[in-house]
Amino acid sequence: MRPSLYPLAAIAAITSSAAIAVPSAGPRDLLVRAAFITHDKSQAIALVNGAIQSTDATLARTPGDREAKLQRAIALGYRGQLTRAVGDARASRDALIALARAYPRDPEVQIALAGWHLSVVADLGGFLGSTLLGASRDTGLQVLDKAVALDGKRAFFPAYAGLMRLRTNPKDTRTALALMERAAAATAPTPVDRITQASAGRVAALLRAGNTSGAVALAKQLLPFGTAT
Numbered sequence: 001m002r003p004s005l006y007p008l009a010a011i012a013a014i015t016s017s018a019a020i021a022v023p024s025a026g027p028r029d030l031l032v033r034a035a036f037i038t039h040d041k042s043q044a045i046a047l048v049n050g051a052i053q054s055t056d057a058t059l060a061r062t063p064g065d066r067e068a069k070l071q072r073a074i075a076l077g078y079r080g081q082l083t084r085a086v087g088d089a090r091a092s093r094d095a096l097i098a099l100a101r102a103y104p105r106d107p108e109v110q111i112a113l114a115g116w117h118l119s120v121v122a123d124l125g126g127f128l129g130s131t132l133l134g135a136s137r138d139t140g141l142q143v144l145d146k147a148v149a150l151d152g153k154r155a156f157f158p159a160y161a162g163l164m165r166l167r168t169n170p171k172d173t174r175t176a177l178a179l180m181e182r183a184a185a186a187t188a189p190t191p192v193d194r195i196t197q198a199s200a201g202r203v204a205a206l207l208r209a210g211n212t213s214g215a216v217a218l219a220k221q222l223l224p225f226g227t228a229t
Contacts, residue, residue: 027051027071029191034078035224036195044228045082051075070099070109077116081123082225089133092116100143107157111147114140118164119224137168152182159183159196163203163219170216173207180204196222 025033027050034047055072058065077092079085096113103109117140121129129135144164148157162179165172180200188194199222206215220226 027054027068027075030054031071031074031078032192032195036192036222039227039229041082041225041228044225045079048075048078048082052079066099066103069095070112073099074112077112077119078224081119082228086132089116089120093133093135105150107147107150110143110150111157111160114142114144114147115160115164115224116140117143118168122167141165141168148179153186154190155183155186155188155193155197155200156190157183158186159193159200160223162200163196163223166203166207166216166219167223170212173212173215176219177204177207180207 030047030051034044034051038044038047051071052075055068055075058068059072062068073092073095075092076088076095080088080090080092093116096109096116099106099109100113117135118137120133120135121137121140123129124132124135126137144161148161151157158179162176162183165179166176180203183197183200184204186193186197188197199219203215203219203222206212206218
């Protein structure tokens with residue numbers, strides 16, 4: 001198992017404050033736990049599958065439920081990332097594109113679509129990501145910027161954008177650091193805001209110290225499934 005750069009005390013504190021370990025947690029909380037807290041790949045997959053089952057049940061009752069559609073789309077992308085399932089990755093892409101068209105000013109939809117593009121490119125490379133799944137680094141960065149512009153007051157958006165930009169282009173430390181500093185001054189009303197705000201703060205400290213390689217390595221670990229083994 002790869003050593004985690006996340007101190008055990010910090011994990012315990014975040015898990016406690018997030019209060020998402022309970023079996024009755026909703027799909028959003030299950031996905032936060034899978035992506036940012038759980039380090040075991042099989043457990044992460046189980047949490048993602050639980051989120052898919054929950055959203056399927058909701059959509060069976062209320063087919064137009066925006067929250068269920070979004071969380072299901074994210075969950076399919078996560079499962080595709082964890083299991084390398086092309087079908088899940090394509091289903092996630094199609095669902096996120098449809099949601100982005102339906103809700104063009106919803107920052108959560110936009111950042112989910114950006115994350116899909118950039119995660120696929122990071123995992124498969126630009127050529128394979130584009131050829132197999134239609135992923136685009138440029139599209140991902142454009143949609144990432146749009147999400148931050150739509151809601152930069154919540155910490156999650158600039159924090160996630162800063163971490164993702166640093167992973168995508170390690171040479172552009174100035175943009176990444178500016179986003180992380182913006183996240184530090186933003187509000188953190190939800191568990192994912194607090195988790196990503198803390199993560200961005202740790203990476204920003206390394207950037208300020210001139211440790212770019214350490215910052216990039218840490219950003220990769222603190223993004224979704226960065227320590228899942």
